[in-house]
Amino acid sequence: MDATEAVAGLPAMVDSLAAQGFDTRPLVVAPPASPGQVDAVEEQLGRALPGSLRQVLTTVASxxxxxxxAPNDRTFPEPLDEIFSGELHWSLDALPKLMGAVRGWVTHAFPDPTHPYHGVWHDKLPFMDVGNGDFLALEVGREQEGRVVYLSHDNGEGHGHVMADSFEDLLVRWIPLACPGAEDVQWWPFCAESDGRIDPASPAGRRWTALLHLSAA
Structure with missing residues (x-):
């Protein structure tokens, strides 16, 4: 599976979840952006996008x-019992606003790049807000450029955790699970013991996909 195939599977996934009584929100998959549109956003940001993100934006969806x-009466067994929702969203046009929000956190709350906790917030390009003050972001300007990292503002367990090795890698790993989260407590059970990345083939992942009949979506 690649990023194109993962995103192409979302409509069937939404239909399957809705048929099981889940509250699904309208799915939006906008056409890819032109290279020029990405160039314009990069100019606003003052830096180039990591290659994997640019690839998805220009070939899969902008x-x-x-x-x-999940329905109020639907509960899941441990270690899946904290899961109640799933989400994935990104937008080329939203990147400058998200970058401004993270820069605000860095300026006012996490200014010291040498501090173990503060430093995680530095050199990051956010692409998704979690809705609770946290973000999903890509590492930039480092040897591991493009890795997907969770940014927590309140000592969350997932702070600094590498969820995937690139934006495309995140889509391939997370979408088959229907993107539980995006709060760290919801996707944490699916992190592999070997490298910490989200793994849909992990024991928890296999159990989850069977519970939600995702393999048939």
Whole structure:
């Protein structure tokens, strides 16, 4: 599976979840952006986008909105018992605003790049806000440029955790699970013991996909 195939599977996934009684929100998959449109946003940001993000924006979709909520009476067994929703969203046009928000956190709350906790917030390009003050972001300007990292503003367990090795890698890993989260407590059970990345083939991942009949979506 690649990023194109992963995103192409979202409509069937939404239909499957809705048929099981989940509250699914309207799916948005906008056409890819032109290279010129990406160039214009890069100019606003003052830096180039990591290659994997640019690749998805120009070949898969410039904007995606996917979200669902479990029914109030639906509970899941441990270690999946903290899961109640799933979401994935990104937009080329939203990147400058997200970057401004993260820069605000850095300026006012996490200014010291040498501090273990503060430093995680530095040299990051956010592409998705979690809605609680946290972000999903890509590392920039470092040897591991492009890795997907979770930014927590309140000592969350996932702070600084590498969820995937690139934006495309995140889509391939997370979408088959229907993107539980995006709060760290919801995707944490799917992180592999070997490298910490989200792994849909992990024991928790296999159990989850069976519970939600995702393999058939």
């Amino acid at each position: 904007r995606v909105e996917f979200a669902w909520y």
